[in-house]
Amino acid sequence: xxxxxxDIAVAAASFFAGLLGAxxxxxxxxxxxxxxxxxxxxxxxxxxxxxxxxxxxxSSGAAAAYLRDGISNMQIGMFLCIxxxxxxxxxxxLAMVLNQSALAIIFGVALLVTxxxxxxxxxxxxxxxxxxDPLAVKLRLPGEFPGPSGPVRYGVAALVPGFxxxxxxxxxxGLLGIGSGAFKVLAMDQIMRLxxxxxxxxxxxxxxxxxxxxxxxxxxxxxxxxxxxxxxALGVLAGAFVGAKLLTVAPVKLLRIIFLIxxxxxxxxxxAQGLGLSLS
Amino acid sequence: xSRFTSLLAQVMLTGTLLAAxxxxxxxxxxxxxxxxxxxxxxxxxxxxxYFKSPAAMVQHAFALGQDGHRRxxxxxxxxxxxxxxxxxxxxxxxxxxxxxxxxxxxxxxIVFAVLLISFFW
Numbered sequence: 460x461x462x463x464x465x466d467i468a469v470a471a472a473s474f475f476a477g478l479l480g481a482x483x484x485x486x487x488x489x490x491x492x493x494x495x496x497x498x499x500x501x502x503x504x505x506x507x508x509x510x511x512x513x514x515x516x517x518s519s520g521a522a523a524a525y526l527r528d529g530i531s532n533m534q535i536g537m538f539l540c541i542x543x544x545x546x547x548x549x550x551x552x553l554a555m556v557l558n559q560s561a562l563a564i565i566f567g568v569a570l571l572v573t574x575x576x577x578x579x580x581x582x583x584x585x586x587x588x589x590x591x592d593p594l595a596v597k598l599r600l601p602g603e604f605p606g607p608s609g610p611v612r613y614g615v616a617a618l619v620p621g622f623x624x625x626x627x628x629x630x631x632x633g634l635l636g637i638g639s640g641a642f643k644v645l646a647m648d649q650i651m652r653l654x655x656x657x658x659x660x661x662x663x664x665x666x667x668x669x670x671x672x673x674x675x676x677x678x679x680x681x682x683x684x685x686x687x688x689x690x691x692a693l694g695v696l697a698g699a700f701v702g703a704k705l706l707t708v709a710p711v712k713l714l715r716i717i718f719l720i721x722x723x724x725x726x727x728x729x730x731a732q733g734l735g736l737s738l739s
Numbered sequence: 740x741s742r743f744t745s746l747l748a749q750v751m752l753t754g755t756l757l758a759a760x761x762x763x764x765x766x767x768x769x770x771x772x773x774x775x776x777x778x779x780x781x782x783x784x785x786x787x788x789y790f791k792s793p794a795a796m797v798q799h800a801f802a803l804g805q806d807g808h809r810r811x812x813x814x815x816x817x818x819x820x821x822x823x824x825x826x827x828x829x830x831x832x833x834x835x836x837x838x839x840x841x842x843x844x845x846x847x848x849i850v851f852a853v854l855l856i857s858f859f860w
């Protein structure tokens with residue numbers, strides 16, 4: 460395929476990935492990389508670089524909306540960003556020394572885990588404010604979000620384990636060029652037991668900051684090809700925007716099941732490609 | 740924080756849209772000079788030196804007529820996109836500082852430092 464057809468096809472595929480990501484609640488970044496690698500034959504390093512930029516674009520847009528609604532907890536987001544940004548730098552440095560096959564295998568496994576995480580039931584049991592982790596109280600992390608009948612206060616549990624899992628989320632983000640939102644949500648929702656709304660909003664704020672910590676290293680290593688980043692970032696951004704609007708009218712439950720199965724197959728394909736097998 | 744929150748949201752949204760517009764315009768301009776050529780992303784070759792540091796990138800974007808100049812303009816838009824989170828953290832830190840919240844001004848400063856180091860080192 461030659462230009463401009465190639466970039467148009469890439470933009471269309473990225474739009475689809477962004478749309479899908481928004482509809483099923485995975486990030487666009489983790490879907491677009493396998494698409495670029497498997498369907499377009501793009502080197503995984505260029506694909507990861509482009510995906511990471513698209514992650515920053517969508518996170519900035521979404522985080523702005525959440526900030527305005529007063530749902531995100533800036534303190535929690537900023538504090539945990541220490542863990543994710545340092546993790547992201549470690550991950551990006553690790554990515555620079557791994558070869559294509561290893562990256563493809565790790566990517567496939569992370570994608571499968573992400574699918575499993577998104578199937579998990581969200582926990583409903585909140586921590587009362589006075590049972591918060593003492594360290595969290597010292598850092599003034601407990602907060603409130605606007606509920607249907609006035610502000611709802613919430614506490615924060617297990618800060619240190621949450622911080623540790625956030626570091627891992629950062630490593631994965633830098634290593635694979637993804638937002639690793641699923642892992643951030645795991646840390647906040649399951650371990651620190653924050654309300655789900657707060658978790659989603661705060662994780663959006665953090666995803667862009669985390670990604671920015673590794674994108675500089677990708678840049679210096681020449682992983683960012685403007686001619687690829689441009690159609691991918693624009694496509695995913697537009698797709699995510701349309702997907703967010705469609706969320707209210709689309710049969711989300713059915714779509715989720717269909718696409719999660721499809722994404723699992725893609726993950727297995729990535730692992731197979733990394734192992735040097737051909738499934739098709 | 741509330742005073743700064745809406746300003747922060749505005750900056751993030753405007754920055755993203757502005758970057759997207761520059762990228763789109765740059766891409767069209769770049770592609771118009773590369774019709775019929777194959778894309779170069781199948782084999783990893785790294786990128787030329789002028790795409791590897793923000794300073795060199797800005798310089799190259801204004802070096803009219805040079806090889807890769809059209810791609811540099813696209814890169815300028817991408818750079819703007821990538822600076823958005825940096826700005827986000829910087830502004831938040833400034834907001835905390837103005838509210839004399841030393842703890843969170845310090846935490847923001849740590850995050851900001853990690854970002855700066857990874858970008859410019």
